[in-house]
Amino acid sequence: MSVLISLAVPMIMALTGISAAVKGTEIFPALLDGAIEGLKTVRDMFPVLVVLFPAVYMLRASGALDKAAEILSPVLSLLGIPPQTASLALLRPVSGGTATAAAAEIIKSCGADSLTGRTAAVMLGSSETTFYVIAVYFGAAKIKKTRWTVPAALCADAAVFISSAWICRLLWG
Amino acid sequence: MLGILWTAMICTAILFSCANGTAVEVGNAALEGAQAAAELCISAGAIICLWCAVIELMRRCKIAQALARALKPVLKLLFPEAARYESILEPLSANVSANLLGLGNAATPMGIKAAKGMARLSHDGRASNELCRFAVLNTASIQLLPTNIAAIRAAEGASAPFDILPAVWISSLISVAVGLIASWLFARAAG
Numbered sequence: 001m002s003v004l005i006s007l008a009v010p011m012i013m014a015l016t017g018i019s020a021a022v023k024g025t026e027i028f029p030a031l032l033d034g035a036i037e038g039l040k041t042v043r044d045m046f047p048v049l050v051v052l053f054p055a056v057y058m059l060r061a062s063g064a065l066d067k068a069a070e071i072l073s074p075v076l077s078l079l080g081i082p083p084q085t086a087s088l089a090l091l092r093p094v095s096g097g098t099a100t101a102a103a104a105e106i107i108k109s110c111g112a113d114s115l116t117g118r119t120a121a122v123m124l125g126s127s128e129t130t131f132y133v134i135a136v137y138f139g140a141a142k143i144k145k146t147r148w149t150v151p152a153a154l155c156a157d158a159a160v161f162i163s164s165a166w167i168c169r170l171l172w173g
Numbered sequence: 174m175l176g177i178l179w180t181a182m183i184c185t186a187i188l189f190s191c192a193n194g195t196a197v198e199v200g201n202a203a204l205e206g207a208q209a210a211a212e213l214c215i216s217a218g219a220i221i222c223l224w225c226a227v228i229e230l231m232r233r234c235k236i237a238q239a240l241a242r243a244l245k246p247v248l249k250l251l252f253p254e255a256a257r258y259e260s261i262l263e264p265l266s267a268n269v270s271a272n273l274l275g276l277g278n279a280a281t282p283m284g285i286k287a288a289k290g291m292a293r294l295s296h297d298g299r300a301s302n303e304l305c306r307f308a309v310l311n312t313a314s315i316q317l318l319p320t321n322i323a324a325i326r327a328a329e330g331a332s333a334p335f336d337i338l339p340a341v342w343i344s345s346l347i348s349v350a351v352g353l354i355a356s357w358l359f360a361r362a363a364g
Contacts, residue, residue, distance in 0.1 A: 005338050008318070013227055020234040027230060034229025037278075038222030042214055045221075049210040055179050057206030058186035061198040067189065095175055098182075101206075104213055104325050112331035121326055121337050125319030126344035130312040137308050138300065140285040141292035148359035149305040153312040156352030160313070163347040167340045 048097040056101040059087070060109070081165040082116040088123055089161045093130035093154065100124065115172050122164040130157055217324035224320040228276055237279070240270040251310075251353075252303050254294060261290035265307070275316045284311055302360045309356050313348040316341075 020027050059065050065087050069076075073083035081089070084106055092099040106120040130153045138146055190199040231237060244266045249256040256262045264286035271280035288304060295301040300308075319341050327334040 002336070005335055006333065008335060008338065012318070016227055016230050016234070016236065019236065020230055023234045025230070025234045030230040030233045031226040034226035035222045037229060038225030039218075041225060042218035042221055045218075046211070046214045049214060050207050052179065053210035053213075054203040054206030055182040055186070057202040057209065058199050059182050059189075061202035062186040062189035062195050063193040064185050064189040095178060097175075098178065100321075100325070101210070103322070104209070104329070107325060107329045108209070112326045112329040112334075117326075117329075117331075118337055118340070121322050122340045122344055125316070125322040125337065125341040126314055126348060128312050128314040133312045134308050136281065137284060137288045137311065141288040141300075141304065143292055143298060143300045143304070145299045146308075147300050147305055148356070148363060149300065149308045152305065152309045152352060152355040152359050155355040156309060156313040156348045159351035160344055160348040164340065164344045167343050168337075171340055 049101060052097045052101045056098065056105050060105060079162050079165070080169060081161055082119055084110060084116050085120050085123060088120055092123065092127050093157050096129035096132065099129070115168060118172055119165050119168040122168055123161055126164060127157055127160045130154065213325065213328050216328035217321070220324035220327055221321065228274065231274065232276065232279070237267070237270050237274055237276060240273065241266040244269055252307065254301070254303050255287070255291050258290065261287055264290070269315070272311070272315055273317050275318055275320060305360070306353065306356045309352040310349065313345070313352040315345050315349055
């Protein structure tokens with residue numbers, strides 16, 4: 001299993017290359033164009049993170065995040081969620097950039113291979129910016145009455161945070 | 174909205190720094206945060222570029238379309254009403270397959286097209302059960318390879334950045350399942 005996961009990325013690269021070769025797609029120009037696309041993603045990401053990181057770092061340095069974790073920790077530890085990830089769980093549905101900043105801060109300060117660091121990574125990787133997605137889709141479809149979409153989506157978000165914490169504890173606890 | 178959140182975060186930090194006597198730390202944190210953001214963008218950026226290169230090759234050899242075709246039977250079960258129209262089922266399956274592969278830029282326009290089609294089926298500006306379910310499905314992330322977070326882990330020195338994959342898959346599956354069950358329960362309660 002672990003060999004498969006270690007080789008997941010190389011295998012996908014190889015399979016994509018082989019299928020492109022079989023179909024006669026030009027491989028190298030596609031790769032370079034894609035990498036340039038990636039550069040645009042990084043360019044768009046850079047200003048967002050540079051603006052949002054200081055806000056998260058200041059919150060951490062001021063002790064506000066520790067205070068929030070302390071207040072929420074009875075509830076969070078009951079659910080099995082590491083209290084340090086409280087900020088991430090609260091920000092995730094609202095803002096993707098801020099959540100990325102919060103997760104990166106947790107991963108840095110707790111360590112990438114620590115249980116809390118892994119939990120933060122899994123939380124970020126298996127959830128979406130709920131309110132943004134809903135706003136984009138319903139805005140485009142010109143729908144004002146979203147009915148039960150928000151509560152149902154928040155149920156799914158809560159499930160992500162709890163299940164991420166439990167799975168990580170099971171695998172690396 | 175995001176601007177208010179940003180301002181509120183900074184004001185909270187200032188208030189707490191006065192109460193906790195952490196003024197120096199907070200002052201330094203503003204600069205450290207900007208530096209950390211730049212470091213992360215550079216070290217994670219290369220991995221993101223590499224992945225985008227592979228994704229573009231996938232797009233050009235039409236792997237996403239093949240996956241979309243394979244998904245259609247499942248989506249017919251989830252969205253029976255919308256699936257009757259090929260013009261909705263097509264972007265719907267393209268959206269889900271793009272999401273699975275992590276093609277965010279391709280997923281959103283397809284999703285919007287599907288949402289518009291579904292909105293046309295219900296005429297009163299009220300979201301249909303299926304449209305709500307579709308939005309919930311999109312808010313529950315279903316990415317097979319969360320490369321951005323792996324890039325962040327690699328930048329922060331993880332020994333095997335992708336070893337979180339099984340946990341991400343299980344957690345994503347649970348979130349999709351809970352989202353769909355919650356949608357079903359809410360729809361029943363709404364009648």
